[in-house]
Amino acid sequence: MDDYHSSVYCPSAMGANTMTILATLAVILATSAGSVVWCFLDFRKYGKLTAIGFCSGVVAGSVAITPAAGFVSPSSSVLIGTTAAIACNMASRLREKYQLNDVLEVFVLHGVGGTVGAILTVK
Numbered sequence: 001m002d003d004y005h006s007s008v009y010c011p012s013a014m015g016a017n018t019m020t021i022l023a024t025l026a027v028i029l030a031t032s033a034g035s036v037v038w039c040f041l042d043f044r045k046y047g048k049l050t051a052i053g054f055c056s057g058v059v060a061g062s063v064a065i066t067p068a069a070g071f072v073s074p075s076s077s078v079l080i081g082t083t084a085a086i087a088c089n090m091a092s093r094l095r096e097k098y099q100l101n102d103v104l105e106v107f108v109l110h111g112v113g114g115t116v117g118a119i120l121t122v123k
Helices: 003-009 018-046 051-068 074-097 106-121
Strands: none
Touching: 018 051, 018 074, 051 074, 051 106, 074 106
C-alpha cells in the first residue's frame, strides 16, 4: 500500500487526518456511553454507584468500539458503547448468579464486549 492510501484509509498511520479524528471521537463517545449506561444499571440494581462499575463500562465500550473505530459515525459509536455495556452487564449478572469463576471479568468484558462490537461493525 502506498503512502497516500495508508494515510487516508488507516486511522493509525501516524497522520492527523479526518479518519484519525473520527476514530478518536468514536472511542471517546463509546467509552463514555458505556460508563454512563453501566453506572445507571448498577444504580438501578444496587442503589449506588461504584468505581468498578464505571471502569467496567469504560472497558466494555472501548473493547466494543475497537473494530469499528474509524468507520462509524459518532451516533453509531454511542449506540455500540451502550449496547456493549448492556450486554456485558447482563453477562456479569449471569456470572454472579451462577457463581462462575471469572474474577477479573475478562470474558464478561472482553469476550462479550468484543463479540458485540464485531457483530455491530458488520454492515
